[in-house]
Amino acid sequence: MTTPDRTSIPDHRPRPWVDLLVSIIIPSVILMKFSGDQHLGSVNALLIGLAFPLGWGLFELVRYRKKNFIAVLGLISVGLTGGIGLLELDAFWLAIKEAAIPAIIGLAVLASTRTKYPLVRTLLYNPRVLDIEKIHYTLAEKGHIEEFDNRLLKASYFFAGTFLFSSIMNYVLARWIVVSPSGTQAFNEELGKMTLVSYPMIAIPSMVMMLLIFYYLWRTIRRLTGYTLDEVVAPHLAEKEKARE
Template sequence: MSGSHIPDHQPRPFVDLLVSIVAPSLILMKLSGDEHLGSVNALLLALALPLGWGLFELVKYRKKNFIAVLGMISVGLTGGIGLLELDAGYLAIKEAAIPAIIGLAVLISTQTRYPLVRTLLYNPNVLNVDKIHTALEKNNSTAEFEGRLQKASYFFAGTFLFSSIMNYVLAKWIVVSPSGTEAFNEELGRMTLLSYPVIAIPSMVMMMLIFYYLWRTIRRLTGFTLEEALAPHLAEK
């Protein structure tokens, strides 16, 4: 199949939320009893949903996403801890390790030609990068902008540090039962459900503030309005 036949990826946040958080949490909390699926089968089904959805997106849209791959690894490790009945303390370590690895990758990327914040926020799919770069050069502001972009990278890494700490605290606070038990599954489901309002939403707000910081910098250094700075396909909408 040629690249031209690969469909465009359309974000579906509500479907992602339902498949990755709500449905697995409900399965773990409501179907882990022996009168239903049992602890092992409920755990397998709950893990299969986000893992299967991630693989489906990867195969259909051919999107090799570092963060998405780490997410699938995270799901696999959670399953391993539950199925092998390892100490629940490993779950807290795993929950903290994944965002910590991403944050470390963000920091390391600042020393390369392709910092992750540039890939995720300052990219042609979101902003008219060529137009902005031309204006920055014309105003002799390129160096100042690069410094601000570097600072945005540090803020970006900070969001993952926050997520890492909160993941660890949430896991230690909620998941206290031995792995492989019905109680462990129920606690895992409760932790997954709580992770959205406690961790995901604050992290999303911080990401929006970082983008706003980046946008304010672009507006000050180029004089562009938001419509003028956006990528052409977004500006048209």
């Protein structure tokens, strides 16, 4: 059996507006506006609404080979939401599910600090963003490896904290907004509202916190190596920037 050629896999380019439209806005509109019997009905609206983020997630997994832990958990989360609605389970289980997914990721971040491959390296300090080899060589040359590793460990704790924040807020929002029995039109509408509200109340603050963590790492790299950001940006990004100029 031949191994797929990595060069044949297209580069994944972040498309935040497409992600927002497909994963948040379209499902929310369908659940909030088309769950009535005069439209799609509660079951069909739930299936169609969740099909958008589920289909988009599967598309990215297949096309870009994004077979990572967080992406898979995201798909599982969407599937569990559909299962709770279709099986007409108590809305309490939706709140538990909403809190459990980011909690699991946060625990995985903490657990990974005990391994050779902490998740913060994969998600924030990685060769797709920074010239890791150049940074590591200079840190070793100046004898700052241990200090940098300690800073990276702190960044991992901060990173896990962002998921703790998401877990708590997800639970609070779910218990506050989704109060109707699952499998009903009201449940769908409340689920759509929760999905819409979660973006400004949870997703945006979490992204801001992650940017602050990246800035913390960058300040550490700057202080220990003396490099500017332009000097340690990943080579492929630097080449793109030069091409634009």
